[in-house]
Amino acid sequence: MNIGFIGLGAMGRGMAQQLLEAGHDVTVWNRSPEAAKTLAEQGAKIAKTPSDAARNEVLVSMLADDQAAHQVLVESKAIEAMKKGSIHVNMATVSVAFARGMAALHERLGVGYVAAPVLGRPDVAAAGKLNIIAAGAPAQVERIRPVLDAMGQAVWPLGESPERANVAKIAANFMLASAIESMAEASTLTRAYGIEASDFLDIVTNTLFASPAYQGYGKMIAEARFEPAGFTMRLGHKDVGLALSAGDEKSVALPLGSAVRDRLLDALANGDGEKDWSGLAEVAARQAHLDKR
Amino acid sequence: MNIGFIGLGAMGRGMAQQLLEAGHDVTVWNRSPEAAKTLAEQGAKIAKTPSDAARNEVLVSMLADDQAAHQVLVESKAIEAMKKGSIHVNMATVSVAFARGMAALHERLGVGYVAAPVLGRPDVAAAGKLNIIAAGAPAQVERIRPVLDAMGQAVWPLGESPERANVAKIAANFMLASAIESMAEASTLTRAYGIEASDFLDIVTNTLFASPAYQGYGKMIAEARFEPAGFTMRLGHKDVGLALSAGDEKSVALPLGSAVRDRLLDALANGDGEKDWSGLAEVAARQAHLDKR
Amino acid sequence: MNIGFIGLGAMGRGMAQQLLEAGHDVTVWNRSPEAAKTLAEQGAKIAKTPSDAARNEVLVSMLADDQAAHQVLVESKAIEAMKKGSIHVNMATVSVAFARGMAALHERLGVGYVAAPVLGRPDVAAAGKLNIIAAGAPAQVERIRPVLDAMGQAVWPLGESPERANVAKIAANFMLASAIESMAEASTLTRAYGIEASDFLDIVTNTLFASPAYQGYGKMIAEARFEPAGFTMRLGHKDVGLALSAGDEKSVALPLGSAVRDRLLDALANGDGEKDWSGLAEVAARQAHLDKR
Amino acid sequence: MNIGFIGLGAMGRGMAQQLLEAGHDVTVWNRSPEAAKTLAEQGAKIAKTPSDAARNEVLVSMLADDQAAHQVLVESKAIEAMKKGSIHVNMATVSVAFARGMAALHERLGVGYVAAPVLGRPDVAAAGKLNIIAAGAPAQVERIRPVLDAMGQAVWPLGESPERANVAKIAANFMLASAIESMAEASTLTRAYGIEASDFLDIVTNTLFASPAYQGYGKMIAEARFEPAGFTMRLGHKDVGLALSAGDEKSVALPLGSAVRDRLLDALANGDGEKDWSGLAEVAARQAHLDKR
The missing domain is CATH 1.10.1040.10 (N-(1-d-carboxylethyl)-l-norvaline Dehydrogenase; domain 2)
Incomplete structure (x- = not known):
């Protein structure tokens, strides 16, 4: 699948790598560009802006906290750049209140949203062995399933409401x-x-x-x-x-x-x-x- | 070895049984005599009093709490009935203060004392798979080692001071x-x-x-x-x-x-x-x- | 003095009344207009907007919480309507973070800001017997002193930084x-x-x-x-x-x-x-x- | 009244003094004899043993804690020395469990028992201004009332069961x-x-x-x-x-x-x-x- 990936910190780096290894077409963006370069050597494309990364079949984001997610995804207008029918998979640990706001924003914009936070530390992420807790519309979770499978050893579904996963x-x-x-x-x-x-x-x-x-x-x-x-x-x-x-x-x-x-x-x-x-x-x-x- | 065993509750029953199966010569005492009868059918002797059980090479006790232990072992004068050179292995969960008092009492009476509380519930005790935390004079712990081995899958030594095990x-x-x-x-x-x-x-x-x-x-x-x-x-x-x-x-x-x-x-x-x-x-x-x- | 007063809840009502009784010229604003009418009968003028109330020598506000204060004072642009040299006395219980933001905003706009939260319930406010904790630039606290004296039995100064009072x-x-x-x-x-x-x-x-x-x-x-x-x-x-x-x-x-x-x-x-x-x-x-x- | 007083610590000293000043006949006992001497100069008699102090119409005790009270009053057999019809007023802060045991002991021995712990520190005790919380059989509380009045500014009755005062x-x-x-x-x-x-x-x-x-x-x-x-x-x-x-x-x-x-x-x-x-x-x-x- 064509995947945009935003957030190449200690966790995101390994996760994006797993997506590449699984054969996906991955376009990455990161605030500091170095991490992106390393992934480019492994086959990733580099997006110039968060919005560029967001214009893909699936957008995966793995940002540090509510504030970072708000700046990079919302203030930057990246979410608004998403195409109809595409799905944003937010894998970060964010607050319930923020999760709820994100779900509402995506619905308003008519794009998909799946919350998929993970259990596991950077070494586990690098090995593609994360446990992934996923919540969102079943059809959407189903469609991005190959993306999750590439990063995790197991996916734990928790129903339709994204905030539940968070x-x-x-x-x-x-x-x-x-x-x-x-x-x-x-x-x-x-x-x-x-x-x-x-x-x-x-x-x-x-x-x-x-x-x-x-x-x-x-x-x-x-x-x-x-x-x-x-x-x-x-x-x-x-x-x-x-x-x-x-x-x-x-x-x-x-x-x-x-x-x-x-x-x-x-x-x-x-x-x-x-x-x-x-x-x-x-x-x-x-x-x-x-x-x- | 000749072993006296006092306290045939849910835990003690299975532990005494393991001692019998390991070939030890076990004399049991219990407040309500029924539990003792079942063990007698498996080869145990029945002591008439706690003191009778205490007159053995090793005395093992597994009583409910400080109060029960005080009544059955101290007030009954069972500890005073122990022979020079014999060792009391107290496997119950008692308070640190009581444990300290017991250690002092045994020392005064010139008999051995090892604290050996256990991790595991009745089914584990019945299977001889307890984890046993043991503290006491090393020579004494060494001598009763076969007794512990018969009841547990592992013995975790914690030094000389019995209260540490507790x-x-x-x-x-x-x-x-x-x-x-x-x-x-x-x-x-x-x-x-x-x-x-x-x-x-x-x-x-x-x-x-x-x-x-x-x-x-x-x-x-x-x-x-x-x-x-x-x-x-x-x-x-x-x-x-x-x-x-x-x-x-x-x-x-x-x-x-x-x-x-x-x-x-x-x-x-x-x-x-x-x-x-x-x-x-x-x-x-x-x-x-x-x-x- | 010419005083604007925003927030005529259970507390604010009695406080504004005390200002009137002390002979001040008071212009009131409240979200629901009824409370304002009662005060008008006692001599207060009624402001059409928060900004109208803010255009006075002193602006006193007594709003329920951070959110109410933000809407009525900041979003409404009332603070921006304040005249150079005038002073805002915020008497509400707000968060430290909000207090700090307010102090910075007023400084940026070049108007005075004193935090003056109160101890006492509505009956105490109505009797002009509040205890008032005040913090802000000493010259400003001095200038609004008659305003505080009209509402309270005592003023407890806590230095220059407004957030300290809060x-x-x-x-x-x-x-x-x-x-x-x-x-x-x-x-x-x-x-x-x-x-x-x-x-x-x-x-x-x-x-x-x-x-x-x-x-x-x-x-x-x-x-x-x-x-x-x-x-x-x-x-x-x-x-x-x-x-x-x-x-x-x-x-x-x-x-x-x-x-x-x-x-x-x-x-x-x-x-x-x-x-x-x-x-x-x-x-x-x-x-x-x-x-x- | 003839009063025995046991326990002349920082609190007891002032309390006993107040009893003397009120004209009572006071016999004191204290573990370390110095405090007793000071009171003797003010008219108190000195008891040789706790039991001597206990042989009075009323026995007042003010000891540090459960342990001290147990040693000085129970182990010493002072309570057993009390005369039929006399009343022990225990003014110390003791545990509820100890209070209950004391009430039972006195009942068994057929002597009166009133719990009367106090609010106030040594200076208040010395001024006879303690607040006294009293519980015990109403007739007994009534009889010792002059004793309490001499030591306190107010007596707060809490019913029959002594442990309630504690x-x-x-x-x-x-x-x-x-x-x-x-x-x-x-x-x-x-x-x-x-x-x-x-x-x-x-x-x-x-x-x-x-x-x-x-x-x-x-x-x-x-x-x-x-x-x-x-x-x-x-x-x-x-x-x-x-x-x-x-x-x-x-x-x-x-x-x-x-x-x-x-x-x-x-x-x-x-x-x-x-x-x-x-x-x-x-x-x-x-x-x-x-x-x-």
Whole structure:
């Protein structure tokens, strides 16, 4: 298919590459042009503007947050440049409110819109092994299916309303934050009783919690190695904020979310915004003054 | 080895059976005598008193909580009946304060003491596949190793101080409680946006959280089936309380623990103490008044 | 002085009246014209547009929230209609972010801006007894001093940066929310032990907490009378949200704020948004299932 | 009346003095004898043992906590030494569980028991101006009324069940802790926006919160002067713990209580157990890293 791809960050790069490898005809655009050049060497065309990328059968976008998506897609008039019958697949983690606004905008303009946020970090994206949560009109989801299949190992459909895919992604990230914080608190507690974090985490991540998320972040906590970040405190704070906002809109309290947010704020106030969010273990240890024992 | 075994509840029964199958000479005692009879049919001897069971090379106990352990082991003078050189292996989930008192008592009496709490539910115990966290004097742990091996698939050593095994077990249960609560909150949030709990949990427990704990409890939440309980709200409340107390003693805050405790209290106040603790999903849905939407 | 006054809600009405009584020349504007008529009978002129009201020596505004202020003052171009040398006194409770934007806008347009949010409810406003928190350029605050004096019993200056007055007002409302929630929790606890809420609250609000805020809200809780509302759950939720947002921006956690917010969400989800926020006592009682005892 | 008085700490000293001044015949006992000597100079008799003090028409006790009360009153057999028809007035802050046990013990021994915890700090006690919360059999409360009147400015009756007075006292202290924490959080928030703590607290403690508790603790926070302590972090932690335990027993969640407890733990872990609990402002500032701004 003819695909426009906007947003070649750590995630988007690998995703676009997978589309090329699957034989699609891909036209890329990125704010800083370097990433685009690398893909051009692998066969991608380079669009001069977001609108140029948008004039394709399918437009895929993978931008950092609401603000970036608004600037690059809406203010630039890229969405308005889309052809009738074409479909925009928005794979970024955006707020529910923004997702709803986007769905309405596309409907008004008479173009397709599928929300398809992903689970997985850059290495998973580069391997084409993402898990993709997709919501939108069934016929549209069906038509772009080959695009999703090229980037993911599985597609998880969540019905017609695009915002559902976004809230599910936000909820999944909230669960990750809670899981990390529970390791942070539990390992601080056991450290206070003289147990090495690695000894305790070794037990739980090889038994009850033998899953990739616990093992990956557990390892970082056990080794107290929070840089370079896989996912930063700053982004964690943003995503937990998205969950709390989504809850606020529907009057659903997330007490664990509030607790994690307060710990993330301690990290940000301490200047650790660019550390990995598994550094929540440092916050727990600091508030318990483990260094004074 | 000659083993006394006290406490034939849902867990203890299967554990004693494994000892018999491994060829050990097992003398059992239980408050209500029925459970003992079943084991007698499989080759166990029946002790008339806890002290009778205690007069063996190794005494294994698996009692419900601090109070039960205090009554059956201390008040009954069973510990005082132990022979010099014998070792008591306490496998129950007890408080850190009680664990410390027990260690001191055994030392005073000149008998061995190993704390060896377990991860795993009754079916796992019956299959001899428990994960056992063990702490005590290395020579003692070494000597009782065949006993542990008969009951578990793995032994996780945590050093000399018995209370460390207990705090690790308590911290692991705290992590379970947090994991369940995070599923409860996340599925309530996504339900408020029209997503079936089963659809959302299907995604996360097959991707980021593909571990036994999440999958087991996730299934109960997805099916809204909280009875019969695998582990009750009442016990969950007790164990989260043990974690908070352990934290209190060492001035370690557990914000997630407090949040979960408050939700468990709602369940207890509602008369749901005997439901499975995955019923925290009901509490979250109730506080969000999902039934009014 | 010649004063334009925009926003004649429950608060603004009484404040404008006080200005008239102090002998000022007041031109009023309100979205729904009825309130303006009542004031006209007391000597006020009626402006046809917000901009007409803005063309005075001093412009006072008292609008419901960020959104209302943005529409009525900014979108309407009223601020742009202000004369050089005139001063806008914004007395509403707005977010810190909005306050900052307003200060910048006025500076760009070369007109004065003083933030002067108030403590006190409608009856206090009608009596000219408000406490006014004021921040802005000292010369400007000095010049509008007679205007503030006409409406308040005291003016509390907080320096040059207008947003400081707003954050102080937001923090004061956060403290009110916390005080109410603490009465809600404490009276629920004591009720669970058989003590009437009125008996308990009688003690504390006549001893340790013998202040207007505790006595007023304590009375409503003691009498379980949450309608008509003095200040609604919905507004309480908005203001606690402003505090959390202000904290978020500067990485300051407000754990009490998060706890109160979750309780307010329970009220909103239950359809109690228009009840008085002292109804937090109902939420506490409901989560404790006091009716089942 | 003939009164035995046990426990001459900072509070008890002033209380016993008031009894002497009112003309009662007072026999005192204290663990360390010095305090007793001072009172002897003012006319008190000195008892050799707690039991000697207990052999009076009325026994008043004012001991530090459950443990002290248990040792001095129960283990010493002082309660058993009480004469038929005499009444023990326990004025200490004890746990609900301990209060219940004491009531049962006295009933079993056939002696009277009134719980009469107090609101007020040492200076208030010395002035005879305490507020006294009293619960017990009405006839007994009536009989000891002159004793209470000599020590307090007001007596607040709470019915027959002694534990009710204790839970009310515990709830009042929980409200104090919440009030202090709300000042700590609000002043940290406003400081992050450049407002001096004293400027902000000056506003709220002279308007909405013009009550002794807020003004007293607000002053300490404004001056950042947390030593010498009026009421220590350690005692605050104990009392908030009593509230949480009382809630736990009746399945009543106290989310503010949990939030305050976590902050108190930070203080204890930092070695600040002997500072005044208004030092919660230091904890809030530390977790917000205000010193880095």
